[in-house]
Amino acid sequence: MNRLDSEKYVAASLIDERAEDLYENAPCGYLSTLPNGLIIKINSTLLSWLGYDREEVLFKKRLQDFFVIGGRMFYETHHAPLLKMQGRVNELNYDLLLKAGGVLPVLLNSIQLKDDAGVPQLNRVTVFNIIDRKKYELELLQAKKKAEEAAKAKATFLSTVSHEFRTPLNAIIGIASLLDKTDLTAQQAKYLDVLKFSSENLLNLINDILDFSKVEAGKIVLEEKYFHIRHLLNSILYSQQYKAQEKGITLTLQLDDALPEYMYGDSVKIGQVLTNLLSNAIKFTENGLVSLQLQLLEQEEVTCKLLFKVIDTGIGIPEDQQAKIFEEFTQASPEINPVYGGTGLGLAISQRLLSLFGSRIYVSSQSGVGSEFFFVIELPVGQAEVTQEHKAIGSEPTALKPLKGVRLLLAEDNEINVFVVSEYLRQWGVYFDVASNGAQAVELARQNTYDIVLMDLQMPVMDGYEATRAIRSMEHEQYKRLPIIAFTASARFDYKDKIVAAEITSLLTKPFRVEELYATIAKSVSLDSLEQDEECDAKAPYLHLEEREIHSGKAPISIQEYIKVTRNNRDSLNRLLLLTIKHFEQYKVDFAKALLNRDAKGMGDLAHKIKVTLQTLEAVKLQRVIASGRSCLATADKALLLQINNELQEAFDCVVVELKKHLDV
Template sequence: MAGLDHNDERQIELQTALELYNNAPCGAVSFYKNGIIFEINQTMLDWLGYERDELVNKKTLPSLFRVGGQIFFETHFFPLIQMQGFIKEVYFDILHKDKSVFHGLINARKVPTSADQPNIYQATILDISDRWNYEMELLKAKRKAEADSKAKAEFLATISHEIRTPLNAILGIGNLLHATPLNENQKEYARLLLHSSENLLGLVNNLLDLSKIEARMVELEEVSFNLHDLVEVLQETYSVKASNKGIALQVELGENVKDQFVGDPVKLNQILTNLVGNAIKFTKEGGVTLKIHVKAACSTSQTLHFEIIDTGIGIPPEKLELIFQEFSQASYDVSVEFGGTGLGLTISQKLLELHHSKMIVKSILNEGSSFSFTISYTLDKDASSKKGITTKSSDLEALMNCLVLIVDDNPDNIFIASQYLNQWHVPYHAAKSGKKALQLVEQYDFDLILLDLQMPKMDGYQTAKAIRELPLKSQPSIVAFSASTKGEVSEKLQQAQIDDHLPKPFKPNELLEVLLHRESFNTSNVASESSESPLKTSLVSTKSASEEIDTAPSFSIQRYKKMANNKPEFIKKFVLSTLDGLITYKEDFDGIIKNNDLKSLSALIHKSTMSLYYIEAEQLSAMLKEYRELITNPAPDTAQIEKVKSDCLNEFTIIIEGLNKTASQL
């Protein structure tokens, strides 16, 4: 600078630097190790509302924070500076002089000094109040959107539920009407009624599925299923539609694709149903092919690749993303010509996301499309004998001695269920309330109760709990039937000790399958057993003679033989089901022993009663009750408790081994 000496220039530079420091767009604070502020810029003073002499050498930096911030500064913030020499972008609520708050983001560092100088630290502070307020508004908007989405989902679920209840009557009457003698015109009317009601049911189910997915109420189940059977049923179902359109439906199943897996067959079937149904709908000539092959495999699982290929109308490239949007289709013309809501692909994509998978689409306009995805399933190596019951006409004879109770406050639902039971010659009673149901249960020995969940005053859950508390000779099997899906109410079903679930509206074969699958539907047959000595399963006891254990046979499958009309495949199903139950009961008993849990013991005795009844394991049942009496005695006999405990464990082992052996021989 001309005309200025070196000292003047230095003075100007210092003055400029000081002005930049004081008027910087961020706050600046220098402090000692004990937190005392020894320097602060004007920007920070203006933000806080203090004068310089009110803070410098009088207040600490942490004193400018809220209590929580002061604690965090002492326990985390400052120790981290000392460890690494700096810290970046830590949020603090900083107090103005009037105790109001501004939101600050702090960067701090340790300033190097000589050994004889005290440690000093510098902090720069950004006022992010505007950003913070903006983020809070975004968060509020996000929460509102989530709440709106949940409200929409709950509304759709409620509306869908309300629609499904009368739809049950429409579909039921349609099925009943179609089965009666009709002239040609009447048959066509009944067919149209069934077709329209099934389409409406499909729409309602899609709406309900979408609402549940958006409300995060859908979870994957882990059950055993036969993939080959699932695909075969799917092919049979859609072959008729394909044939009516003059196109072919083919299934190509890789030779190394296993049949038994553990996973969620319902959701897989839903995905495949949507894709195959769409492919047939949008294909006018040519055909549709479902291909399944193994993409990867190990000893415990297989990753399967599914692909549905059609020779249909195809999708323009710019429309590929649109097809996965809710209520959307590739074009207005497509919607008009082919119909539909555009929900199928949306739901399928969301169901695949639950499987950590994604739909891949390839399409050429007017030539066809390919939809593919992969899902990994665990192999079910113990499922070779888990075959379903086929509903042949001869099986209906087994139901003629079954006494059923229908409980529903809707007379239409009672009428429809009763008409099906009349067709199968199944005796029944009906109750329009939970209170009336309890009266009938005390009068008659019912084998099966079809119980509506939504009833006024006393709902299905309360009714089931009340039935389970009655001192009945034998507990009936309880099947809930309601417009709610099983996934929505599974926890409540378990708590109410309800055995199974049949969603409304149901088709005749679905009700028949439930009747045939319930283990306890033939309880009433037990009372009419012949005087002929039942065939017991002979087993060698592993107990020593010194223990003086009763050497009577431990169990019998005679009741299962009667229930299954001596059909080995049905008997084996009953035996395997009971075997699974006994293994669980033994594990529960082991836990009860370790924890001396009387409440759990009573629950175990209760839930095992029917299983032990059907295999006539009176000895184990008596032992469990004796053990409960012994441990509740004010003056317990330790030696006797240990003996009975050992007897129970031994008896569990004998029965489990015996059931295993029996199943292998069937």
């Protein structure tokens, strides 16, 4: 053998040796099997993972012997047939049994070698250890679970906070209504109009903004109705007038003369965007002018295209910062917050709201000169006669068109709520039946014909969702078309999806506004087809209660809403007061039992049932004690629970004593 041949021989030997070493100690497992799975070759890496010696495996074990039972079934039914059919399989997930016990998660890749006649000869298998990947997947699942729990906690928090916001806001709205019935100067009446508009608008905005999960999930929808466009803009401008006057800024409104009088759309969300833009303009303007402008760009037969502008002579925005101001929690510069305050959320929310209209906000600005924010939306034009009907729905209950002839089913288990709703239904001439649980509601719906159903969602025996599904499943087509209105005080964030799934027509929240209840019924029936009865609108005898009796700042409750509901009829008021006293005496016992037994569900159910009555009576202290008991139910010791129970009993007694003071005995 010459020198060259000798070098080639040595090189070939080294290559074979290195290839064998690479096979044996590769970072992944290798093995070869006969078509039946019998292992005829395996590398050291895989043997080390499995904990076996080579002689324990070679020609003694099949690949499928290392699979758990489910893996063996999958191998026989899917893996082997697929390998035979297409000659390879990739990234199949298996758990391999270890000699010492336990399993090793792996990914298998197999390729089948065949002879010239196509007969399978050998399977070559590559095994990847994915234990680290499994750990990572588990960590991801745990992180996902924590995120979902955090989201649930946030939703619960927002639900509680939304209630805390609504309670004082309902008081503001109620006081504004009382003021409206007193003698006012022209200037005071003007201020009161702005107060009523702003507080009602704020209540609507809070209901949307606090439900922040809807923003994140893209579940905010437009709630369209007819509105007076000039009145909307005048009210928005006037609500900002005081802030502008404080800074000595001129605030102007410029409206196109060709504007239609009425529009159809979501005036609340349009108002929210314009209020935010105006508020920002005033905040960032030290002197000069802020102007709200509306121009009619195009008008067709039923729609018009509108250009909204808010122009100011404020500090302006540098060009390189103009895109950033629409990002959440972002402001034009770090100096903005210490001087002007704010969270940087307003423009981001406004941009999202406008996206529902298929629009967006644009900005044109120059530092030290001022800014112009503008957007374009297209809205249907409102019809005057239709709008007048909607306008009537917002009037006082005594001025509403009678609803005599309407047949209504009220499914509600709270007797006080039944009393309140019944008073209005009688005033409007509505024929109605009452079901105290879902099963009764289903049976009454089967026996009688109704134009509309008001369905409480949380009732004994059968809840409102199940009852609605049962009614919808009835044989006749009328049950598919029957308007079923969810009637609930719930502030949870998942109930709207459940309402859709149950085929409930729409939603009316408690506590309700009188005009909302009327509008809900009126929308579901044809007013023109109803009987007219002038007597159903006759006023009941009025009481002459002094203002201090209606509401005192020191009193634990206010019966103002009770007087309004009963239209100041002394007999009706007495019945409602006695009914409330009876229920509160029972609530006192039931709450004590649930609290001392740490019954969280029982406390929750009771809190839901009493919620509307407490809000109607403005029983703030009792609400707080109940909330305190619920919040510390799981963590409080026995002594603290006893203390809270004592406070709860005292709060109930205080409310009952106050209710008895108003009885005419």
